[in-house]
Amino acid sequence: MRAIVEDYVSTEEPVGSKALVERHQLGVSPATVRNDMAVLEEEGFIAQPHTSAGRVPTDKGYRLFVDKLTAVKPMSVAERRAISSFLDGAVDVDDVVQRSVRLLSQLTRQIAVVQYPTLSRSTVRHVELVALSTTRVLAVLILSSGRVEQRVVELEEALADDELFELRAGINGAVTGKVIAEAAGAVTAIVEDLRPGTQMAGAAVAAVLAEAMSDHRSDERVAVSGAANLSRFGEFDTNIRPILEALEEHVVLLKLLGETEADGMVTVRIGHEGPLPRFSSSSVVSAGYGPGDTAIASLGIVGPTRMDYPGTMASVRAVARYVSRILDEA
Template sequence: MLDERKLAVLRAIVEDYVHTEEPVGSKALVDRHNLGVSSATVRNDMAALEEEGYIAQPHTSAGRIPTDKGYRLFVDRLTTIKPMTVAERRAISAFLEGAVDLDDVVHRTVRLLAQLTRQVAVVQYPTLSRSAVRHVELVTLSPTRLLLVLITSTGRVEQRVVDLGTNVGDDLLGDIRARLNAAVSGRQLSEVQSLVVDLPTSFEATDRSVVAMIISSFLETVVERTEGRIAVSGTANLIPFGQEFHTSLRPVLEALEEQVVLLRLIGEATGPSGFTVRIGHENPYVELSTASVVATGYGPGDEAVANLGVVGPTRMDYPGTMGAVRAVARYVSQILAGE
């Protein structure tokens, strides 16, 4: 474990390298930072940091740059995450509050996150399995067809056309709607099957086949799709960092086109208050071994229903990026909670 002085030197190297894009020398550290020690002491500390693998010399006679191990220790020992300014918070709130539905929320969020961080932003749509039923609506399309609309606690809307093959009166339809909502409103989608499977038996025998068809369509609607849905924005933000990826930017961009890759990258966030930060070779894909991922969960209340985050080079402003990701996640969570 590094002592506090060497940790301060490492922190200064990371901050300077992120800001200047240039390898950092001992003289620059002494000039820019109040380390309270001589250049000779800083050189000794840098030598020790290099020997332990926290920094590296990219070429002879150059200063030092952080390694993945150095960035990891820097992130793990962060004492504060850069907060958003009052103006930034107001801008985030105003931009997101203008959304009209869940799709609009997700697309506004991913664009905003890309603009704030100047990285590639990824936002996962809320998954059905983590949502609760807010309301079920049955809308008559014709005497024998209706539209079943499921609205979840996260604002997600699912629709399904039900062809009943027989006329259904308004009174019966209203009764089905009322009993179905009484049974499932506020309940997790993962538990609704057991709540409605016997519902047809509570109706008159002549109506049970119609009720059974509606319940069957409802259960098909709440079944989780195998594929997750995501939105991506800001891939062009990586172009200025192209030289920082060891081979070329193309493999990185190709990896980011794969939905399963993105879902795995952001899919292990620990919840609305926690972060997943993967640095360089910690990523599960070799194409992203020179990239970093910062992700967190979002959702109404304390439970995350989906994740969002950013992908960028390892030379990333981690405190600022984590602050932006956290702030956006909080605002989206508040919107989904109806606050």
Template sequence: MPYEDRRLEVLRAIVEDYVSTNEPVGSKSLADRHQLGVSPATIRNDMAVLEEEGYIAQPHTSAGRIPTDKGYRLFVDRLATIKPMSAAERRAIQTFLDGALDLDDVVGRTVRLLAQLTRQVAVVQYPSLSRSAVRHLELVSLTASRLLVVLITDTGRVEQRAVEFPAALSIESVSSLREAINSALVGHYLVDAPVEIEGLLARVDPQLRPALTTLSAVLLETLVERPEERLALAGTANLTRSTMDFPGSIRPVLEALEEHMVLLKLIGEVESPSTLRIRIGDENPVEDLRTTSVVSVGYGRGSTALAGLGVLGPTRMDYPGTIGAVRAVARYVGEYLAGA
């Protein structure tokens, strides 16, 4: 094979062996384990070039070589063949998710499933409120002047807020409010709510206007202007399988995982369900996570991404298997939401 292709095959072999053994890889073991068609001396020469170009490194004198972040990136971009899920695995995913009772259940099942399949830390973002449309808004009387507002979105999210009104509301007024606001908001995205509510205030019965003003202010402030983005996390203990993957200390990684805004930045910035994002080592914007890799993808209905999910683990990761699992699970969650 051409020289450059052979050198890439040597890199592929080093990555695969190091991921599976967690031991630096030498030229003799490469010659023994892989059908590279050349002598150990030729492999050593190829390894010297790969090291000079920054794709592999020697952790200790007289030791074998290990991939660098740059080596993993080349492997992912040019060498990795995505490992497809088996038919049994696909059936298991579908059966597991089909048993979900509601959105909380499906997110909980998804994050546990991802952690089990990849043996990494799994992160699943709830469908973003900013990308959700109103399915129904319910008003429940708690007292004469206090209502519980229950918002149900087309993605299955349920948000609740208690609202205190300046004056008591009759049963008829509550019913009229419910009818008016549902007629204005159902089917509209939450980001469009301000315009719809403004139009409703202009045309509603003047007697209802004070109560509707109070209700709309709470809706806009809590659900539109400051939408709460929620996450589910599972499999943190998987990071402790090999402390050698985290030079110095694993503590900064664990502390970063407690910051939900950090995790949202890593997996929540999605544009389409088909866009896979892989950040390796120093490519991570968060300094404390630069000993890790993050594989993430959007999930949703059709071409619309509603949120993101992914896994985080050491850079010594089974990238083909992880990418396959993340994509498969995201597809099934999207199908679940499409049928919800």
């Protein structure tokens, strides 16, 4: 089964018994291989596309092949160095996403999809308050996703340096490490614990921060690269229009990526295993990324079921790990 998949992926032609014996030096006759292929066909692992042709793997056959992989193929030193140097040059989270999606499409020669870090899964790393004047404060919200939100807060009364220090300490004590939804409630709850002279300024700052924490506009944003790679695959000839349309629908792409974990695990959905019938001729290889062991978003590729699964899985895992590392160090 492994030989059939490897040959079909590399040659793009249905695989015959004689070719298998010659390429893989199986040490048996073509007749023996034909008998084994007949059993595989009867069990639904391979199929004959037309009379007198060789055999091609089915979704069930690809699933068996992927499940039998003992480990994801490691990246070469050169590949790891190229990924690291390309991603390490990113200047912010948006740049990380854009670089990652381009890199992934180049490595796999497939359609790459990278979800922007999901605000709702992020935690608060730090809140900084900077006095611009006695009545103006710059509130800086730093999240575990690497996202940074800045808001200018206009105060009705002047705020002294010691009062600003107290407010900063109180807010960080209440929200640092909390998931964003919990932090939004916690930041407003601290106002009543402040000194009377600081409460009005605290309420203004808390309201602005709570609003910033509730801005979930990025939760359904994705970056896409490599659509031109569709032209490489004849399998998509009759299905290319719905796929191109789906590339414009971020919600659809997020559904394709599905839920993933940031533990180095790669998820493979083959053909009809996916959630959308229009993608029945494609496979999706995805992984979660985020700081530590927390998945705050997903990335992956969409390509034909006839793909280099070991190489694609290695590329997806490697890029996810590098992006996670970047966010962890941010």
